[in-house]
Amino acid sequence: MEAVYIHIPFCIKKCNYCDFYSLPIKTAGALIEEYCTAVQKEITLYARELGDSVQVKSIYFGGGTPTVLPARELTGILNTLYASFPVTNDVEVTVECNPGTVDGDYFLRLKDAGVNRLSIGAQAAQDRLLEKMGRIHCWRDTVRTLSQARRTGLENINLDLIYGLPGQTIEQWKESLRDTLSLEVPHVAVYGLKLELDTPWGQARELGKLDFPDQDISADMLEAAMDFLMGAGYLHYEISNFARPGFPSRHNIVYWKNHDYLGIGAAAASHLGPTRRTNVLSVEGYIDALRQGCFPVGEEEFLDRETEMAETIFLGLRLLTGxxxxxxxxxxxxxxxxxxxxxxxxxxxxxxxxxxxxxxxxxxxxxxxxxxxxxxxxx
Structure with missing residues (x-):
């Protein structure tokens, strides 16, 4: 097992396209501290099950929005991981954050705890598009958040962008790319919008209430990203990911090479040997299972050899090295x-x-x- 993912299922406001499991932080109340305690219990349970034969080279906090937690809760989880598993000296520790949810003091506390990589959900440079998406920030917030992170010494930073948004034009997409390039971050991820029916935008699409760019325009947007970013010296190392030399995401490479990883938290998934586990979806059910000293597994699937081979191929083909x-x-x-x-x-x-x-x-x-x-x- 090379990587650990920790799911933080809280956010300020759920976006119109998001189908990840999350709860509004304002209504979570006492669940927040109880959840963080349960996460630490799950870590210690897996430490006993897996022993010290593992060596963790990547830790990733995703969500939701991990940075809506008090810094002490996030760093407490990280310290439990350090105490429970053998971790490489150069471990990559990533925290997802959204502009407007962090400040310089928060970044400094993360850095002091060992966080050395950030993934910032910028998504678009146009405030009108961000508002339609249900984001709580504007582009100016992205620029300010990036500046605050850099002042604390955090330089390994990814910016996420989304293309194929309703009403988004190719020129707006190119503007987002140009504005992102001006920030000189070492990693950029560009994702085509994918919608599930249980999201506001997914339902609106079914009812014909939103116009989305067609497949040809979306392909043009990906091609524009390739031209802009590769032209600026970024390595296109995975279908959706671009990095300066030395800055590819180690965590995601574990996924794309179909290696073992551990998922901690409500709704988190693990791949351990021939077994795939997915934790229970609800925060309350997750907390209850850990209170009883049980693994909070909701589903478990044994992967036969044919499935393992097929998944290794189509995940591996996402990498440009093949x-x-x-x-x-x-x-x-x-x-x-x-x-x-x-x-x-x-x-x-x-x-x-x-x-x-x-x-x-x-x-x-x-x-x-x-x-x-x-x-x-x-x-």
Whole structure:
């Protein structure tokens, strides 16, 4: 197990597109402290189960909005992790934050506790779009938050942007890219909007009340991001992620290489060996399980070898370096080309995959049609 994810399911206000499990911080009351205590209990339970054979190289606080917690609660969880698991000296510790929820003192307390990377949910440079999304900040808040973080010595910073928003034009998207480049952050993530039906925007789309850019325009937006960011010297290392040399996200690479990770908190998912676990969805149910000294598992699935191989392929193909065939053979004791000859031949013929030495990669065309490629490998 290489990475630990901690889910903080509280936020100031749920955005119109968000389907992650979260509760408004204002109505959470005593649940906040009880939840943080339960998180620390879950960490200690897993420490006893997994022993000291693991070595954690990445810790990631996601949400929700982790920075709506008092700093002492967040750093208390981090200190429990340090005390419970062997952690590498150069561990990457990331905290997601939203502009307007943090200040310089908060950042300093995070840094003193070992946090060395931030992921800031900027999302767009246009205040009108941010308001439509249900965000609580404006672009000026993003700039101020970034400046406050840098003054405390936190330099390894990612900015998230979203394209394909209702009413968003290609020119607005390019403006967001230009404004982001002006901030000179070492990592930028660009995500195409994906909606679930149980969100306000998902329901509005079903009712035909919102106009979204079509697939061609969304593809143009991804291509614009590639041109802007790569032209500015960023490495395009995963379909949605761009980094300066030395700054790719270690945590997400664990996911894309389909390695083991531990998820802590309500609704968090783990991948441990051939087992996938998802914790109970409700904060109250999560707290109750830990009070009784039980793992708060809501669902557990055993992954057979065929599923593990397929997931390793379509997750690995998200990386621009693709899949190393020797690594695949060492892990599964099977030759990838022999196992999936029909799929590889078909996708290469369609120009969606390419061979590069010992690696299989998405072509540039395949980057825009990744889901079609991934479906070919499902068992």
């Amino acid at each position: 899949i190393d065939q020797d690594e695949f053979r060492a892990r599964f004791e099977v030759n990838l080309i022999d196992k999936y000859s029909a799929q590889v031949e078909k996708l290469c013929r369609l120009g969606l995959l390419k061979m590069s030495g010992n690696r299989i990669k998405l072509s540039r065309k395949g980057l825009f049609l990744g889901n079609e490629v991934f479906l070919e490998f499902l068992p």
